[in-house]
Amino acid sequence: MKIIFTAIDIVYNWARSNSLWPLTFATSCCGIEMISASAASYDIARFGAEVFRASPRQADLIITAGTITHKMAPALVQLYEQMPEPKYVIAMGACCITGGMYENDSYSVVRGVDRLIPVDVYLPGCPPRPEALLDAIIKLQKKMKTESLLERKQYLEAHKPRVILSEDRDCEILLPNPDFEVIHWGVQTIGYDKDYKKAEVNCV
Amino acid sequence: MYDLYAKILNILRLPEIIAQLTWAVIPFACIAALMVFVVIFLVLMERKFLAWLTVRKGPNRVGPNGFLQTFADAIKLLFKEDIMSEETNKLLFTIAPVIAFAPVMIIYGLMPFTEHLIAINIAVGLFLVFALSSLTTVGIVLAGWSSNNKYSLLGGMRSAAQAISYEIPLVIAVLSIAVLAGSLNLKEIVTAQSGGLFSWNIFPAFIGFIVLFICSIAEVNRVPFDLPEAESELVSGYNTEYSGMKFALFFLAEYAALFIMSVLISTLFLGGYLPPFNDYLSIILLDNIIKNQAIMDILIHLEQGFWLVAKTYTLLFLIIWIRGTLPRLRADQLMGFSWKFLLPLAFINLILTSIIKLAIQGY
Amino acid sequence: MKNAVNKTISGIIEIARGMATIMKHFFRPSITLEYPEKKPDLPPRFRGRLALLTNSDGTDACIGCKSCVKVCPCVDLIQIETSKDPETKKIVVEQFTIDIGRCIFCGNCTEICPKNAIVSTDEFELADYSRESLVFDKKALTLDPEKSQRLRDKKEKEVK
Ligand code: SF4
Ligand code: SF4
Ligand code: SF4
Numbered sequence: 001m002k003i004i005f006t007a008i009d010i011v012y013n014w015a016r017s018n019s020l021w022p023l024t025f026a027t028s029c030c031g032i033e034m035i036s037a038s039a040a041s042y043d044i045a046r047f048g049a050e051v052f053r054a055s056p057r058q059a060d061l062i063i064t065a066g067t068i069t070h071k072m073a074p075a076l077v078q079l080y081e082q083m084p085e086p087k088y089v090i091a092m093g094a095c096c097i098t099g100g101m102y103e104n105d106s107y108s109v110v111r112g113v114d115r116l117i118p119v120d121v122y123l124p125g126c127p128p129r130p131e132a133l134l135d136a137i138i139k140l141q142k143k144m145k146t147e148s149l150l151e152r153k154q155y156l157e158a159h160k161p162r163v164i165l166s167e168d169r170d171c172e173i174l175l176p177n178p179d180f181e182v183i184h185w186g187v188q189t190i191g192y193d194k195d196y197k198k199a200e201v202n203c204v
Numbered sequence: 205m206y207d208l209y210a211k212i213l214n215i216l217r218l219p220e221i222i223a224q225l226t227w228a229v230i231p232f233a234c235i236a237a238l239m240v241f242v243v244i245f246l247v248l249m250e251r252k253f254l255a256w257l258t259v260r261k262g263p264n265r266v267g268p269n270g271f272l273q274t275f276a277d278a279i280k281l282l283f284k285e286d287i288m289s290e291e292t293n294k295l296l297f298t299i300a301p302v303i304a305f306a307p308v309m310i311i312y313g314l315m316p317f318t319e320h321l322i323a324i325n326i327a328v329g330l331f332l333v334f335a336l337s338s339l340t341t342v343g344i345v346l347a348g349w350s351s352n353n354k355y356s357l358l359g360g361m362r363s364a365a366q367a368i369s370y371e372i373p374l375v376i377a378v379l380s381i382a383v384l385a386g387s388l389n390l391k392e393i394v395t396a397q398s399g400g401l402f403s404w405n406i407f408p409a410f411i412g413f414i415v416l417f418i419c420s421i422a423e424v425n426r427v428p429f430d431l432p433e434a435e436s437e438l439v440s441g442y443n444t445e446y447s448g449m450k451f452a453l454f455f456l457a458e459y460a461a462l463f464i465m466s467v468l469i470s471t472l473f474l475g476g477y478l479p480p481f482n483d484y485l486s487i488i489l490l491d492n493i494i495k496n497q498a499i500m501d502i503l504i505h506l507e508q509g510f511w512l513v514a515k516t517y518t519l520l521f522l523i524i525w526i527r528g529t530l531p532r533l534r535a536d537q538l539m540g541f542s543w544k545f546l547l548p549l550a551f552i553n554l555i556l557t558s559i560i561k562l563a564i565q566g567y
Numbered sequence: 568m569k570n571a572v573n574k575t576i577s578g579i580i581e582i583a584r585g586m587a588t589i590m591k592h593f594f595r596p597s598i599t600l601e602y603p604e605k606k607p608d609l610p611p612r613f614r615g616r617l618a619l620l621t622n623s624d625g626t627d628a629c630i631g632c633k634s635c636v637k638v639c640p641c642v643d644l645i646q647i648e649t650s651k652d653p654e655t656k657k658i659v660v661e662q663f664t665i666d667i668g669r670c671i672f673c674g675n676c677t678e679i680c681p682k683n684a685i686v687s688t689d690e691f692e693l694a695d696y697s698r699e700s701l702v703f704d705k706k707a708l709t710l711d712p713e714k715s716q717r718l719r720d721k722k723e724k725e726v727k
Contacts, residue, residue: 015279018266024435043260043599045251048273050263055440057287057447060280084285084447090694097668097698104642114698123694124701126671134602136694143696259592261599529589530582545575 009148016060016086017141021051023059023079027066030093030127034065037130047137056082061140062117063133067095067102068110077161080117085156088144090136091119094126101126117161231323235312243459244274250524257528281455284448289352292445296350301446301453304343307336308460315467316391318477318508329390330382333468334375337423340461341367344432344442347454351445359441362535363432366422369542370429374419376550377412380557381405381472394476401480406473408560411553413473415546420465421523422542424458428530431538462523463516470515477508484508612725614672614687617665619708620715627709628684631658635676635685644669645676663708667693668701686718 026034038044038052053059056079068076080087091113094100099111113119120143123136147155210223248263248271255262263270288297311333313323326332341364348360382388384405385396397404406413422429433441443454470476484504533541600607609615620628631649639645648662676685695701710718 011279012283015276016283018273018276019280040259040598041600042602043255043262043597045255045260045262046264046270046599046601048263048266048270048276050251051277053440054435055444057445058440058443058451060284082287084287086285094669094671097701098666100669101641101671103669112698119698121694121696122668122698122701124667124670125691125693126673128693129607129691131600131602131607132691132694135692138603139694139696253593256597257589257593259595259597259599261597261601525586525589529586 005148005150009150012149013145013147017144018048019051020047020049020061020088020137020140021053021059022049022061022063023056023083024052024054025062025064025076025079027064027068027072028095030065030095033127033130034063034092034133037133042130042134044134044137047134047141049137056080057084059083060086061088061090063090063092064096064113065092067093067100068113068116069108070110071108073110073116073163076113077116077163080161085159086144086147086152087159088121088140089113089117089119090121090123090133090140092123092125092128092133092136094124097122097124114162116163118158231313232309235309235323239309239312239460240456242463243456244278246459246463246520247277247455248274249520250527253521253524254528257525278452281448281452286448286450287445289445291352293350293352296346297445298450300343300347300350301450301457302343303346304340305453305457305460307339307343308457308464311336311464311468312460314390315464316394316471316476317467317512318505319391320505321509322391325391326389328388330378330388330393330472333390334371334378337461337465338367338371340457343457347446348442351442353445355438355440356442356444359432359434359438359444362438363425363442366425366429366431366538369539370419370422370546373415373542373546373550374423376547376554377409377415377419378472380409380412380554383554383558383561384408390471390476394471394478397475398478400482401475404473404475404478404480409473409553409557411549412557413469415550415553416469416473417519417522418546419542420469421526422538424461424465426462426523427527428533429538430532431535434532436532463520466516466519466523467512469519470512474515475511476515477512479507479511609689609691611721613689613691614674614677616667616672616688616690616693616703617670617676617685617708618688618710618718619663619705620684620686620710620718621712623712623716625712627660628682628715629660629663629680630682630684631660632681634679634681638675638679640673640675641669641671660705663705664702665708666702668698683719683722686722688718 026032036042038050044050049061056062060083062080062083064076080089091097095102095109096113099106099109102109103111110116114122121136121140123132125132128136210220213223214220251273252262252270263273266273266276288294310324314326314329314333314336316322316325344363345360348356348358348363351357381393385393387393387396393405425432432438433443438444443451446454484507622628631647633647633649636643636645636647644666646662646664647660649658649660651657652659672687674687677683677687693701
């Protein structure tokens with residue numbers, strides 16, 4: 001039984017990791033870099049990911065490219081909820097990871113999309129190079145290949161948004177989900193493993 | 205063929221009735237397999253060609269040179285979650301992709317791929333092809349209406365409007381073929397064009413060829429006539445709410461229709477499976493070498509298939525090339541183009557071909 | 568009528584010209600860079616992830632003046648803890664943390680640093696699976712003397 005599932009897993013993971021259809025979603029400057037990643041010199045199509053779907057129902061991946069404001073947040077969460085499982089998120093740019101340069105004094109910027117939706121790969125940079133986005137996609141593919149159909153329930157649980165959309169859609173207030181710990185922003189040293197091994201710096 | 209099949213089943217000690225029942229299913233199983241294969245290859249070809257037209261590389265990581273890319277897409281779509289929102293009409297939402305898909309599949313059965321490779325050979329083949337190809341629109345409109353989404357509904361309505369206005373010049377352009385061949389049977393239309401390159405229908409009815417080509421691009425909702433799924437206006441049109449397998453069916457239907465339209469154009473105007481010379485190449489080259497009649501027949505069969513595929517893929521390449529070049533039209537331009545430009549052209553073509561036919565035959 | 572014919576003809580010519588242009592590109596070799604196999608040629612002043620340099624004897628080049636903290640547009644991004652060595656009366660940098668997830672790679676800190684202790688490297692493949700691992704501490708930031716020398720030479724070349 002387990003062998004059969006392993007075989008299915010291999011095919012399944014191969015198929016979906018090689019056909020990541022991103023959602024057309026770009027909110028500011030990082031979006032330009034995402035667009036140029038699909039242009040001729042970087043060509044995201046090599047990974048089978050050039051099929052930018054306009055409808056979230058057909059997308060597998062959402063690249064949150066750009067600043068997410070409090071006004072955009074309900075739309076983002078709704079788009080994320082509309083995507084069919086299995087779905088993945090790449091948080092692209094400093095704004096999406098922590099709020100970036102707006103992090104200390106902005107009245108309007110969400111401090112990191114991981115307060116709204118679960119993020120699979122964080123891609124720092126302001127903006128990151130298109131190659132860095134391709135690198136993030138490769139890393140996401142690596143992550144997908146470690147997953148298994150048998151543990152799908154777990155992933156479904158993990159892929160739930162981290163906020164509750166209020167029932168009344170007219171009021172655009174996102175309530176924090178009490179089940180999830182709210183991530184504190186700023187430099188985080190709590191829970192950070194000091195012996196975390198960094199890759200060697202490739203300089204020159 | 206049936207005798208052989210019955211004999212095989214007889215050896216397996218199965219009663220004759222099974223042979224009779226299953227015999228009808230076999231061509232459709234073959235057609236379905238052909239369709240899926242054609243679509244998978246066509247999507248890959250489109251992605252590769254579009255990439256090359258824009259100086260990119262295209263999918264090249266999956267399998268040798270990206271050859272397995274569309275297989276990966278297909279498997280992924282099979283495994284994807286199937287979302288149906290609460291306010292949809294569940295029944296219509298489910299059967300709409302089937303309604304869009306089934307007529308295309310029957311059209312595959314009507315096409316003469318070679319002289320004998322034709323599943324349903326009936327006298328009104330041409331008529332039936334157009335009757336069925338406009339049925340696909342019903343599926344699209346149903347999909348748009350049942351998904352209870354304004355974008356889907358608008359996409360479906362646009363598709364209906366487009367299909368109605370492009371059907372008319374299309375049918376009138378094809379009428380000239382019926383006049384030239386004197387038949388509605390697709391095989392007879394092909395046979396009437398035998399005799400080399402210059403007896404193809406494209407020469408007397410060149411305007412008709414242009415009109416039919418443009419109209420068939422509009423029929424299958426391709427760029428530059430892809431208003432039903434215009435991303436900039438209607439999220440993705442009639443299939444906005446579709447995910448997973450149902451979306452894959454729409455995708456399949458669209459590309460299968462694209463392929464079969466090209467086959468149809470090459471059948472009607474470019475001599476179908478006939479070679480561009482007076483005689484078959486294999487007869488000219490190998491007649492004196494191979495004395496066996498059966499082998500010769502098989503060779504001719506293969507050659508006929510080759511010519512049809514070559515013509516079809518030339519047209520498909522043209523369509524992909526157009527997709528790589530032209531932007532999308534506006535909705536009113538689309539309607540105006542059909543009614544004010546294509547329809548008069550189609551009539552002119554009909555009159556011209558009738559005159560040519562009279563001049564040749566003399567009555 | 569004449570106008571319509573003229574319009575049609577010019578339309579056909581324009582479409583044909585556009586299609587010909589696209590066809591020209593079909594035969595051009597593709598300009599795509601096969602990224603994961605081939606790395607891009609980065610411009611000489613590319614600002615990648617930050618790094619701390621060391622002197623040739625292995626001690627930190629940073630003197631703990633905290634100019635970089637002041638000049639950084641993201642408040643509190645660079646966090647430095649210093650202490651005074653009671654014997655030599657010198658400032659010792661004990662902790663130096665940069666959250667790469669917040670850094671906007673502006674390079675202000677590298678320009679202000681009096682000792683050229685903090686520099687931008689060429690590293691841009693920084694994607695990671697968790698937000699915590701994007702916080703680089705002193706150990707992760709510090710380069711060995713050999714690499715430091717190379718980066719320093721490069722920077723001096725740029726200045727000239
Ligand atoms: S991270 Fe920088 S480039 Fe990206 S959206 Fe924010 S400000 Fe713009
Ligand atoms: S590069 Fe800019 S944002 Fe980053 S640490 Fe230096 S000064 Fe701060
Ligand atoms: S890195 Fe440079 S500017 Fe920052 S504290 Fe050290 S010496 Fe001062």
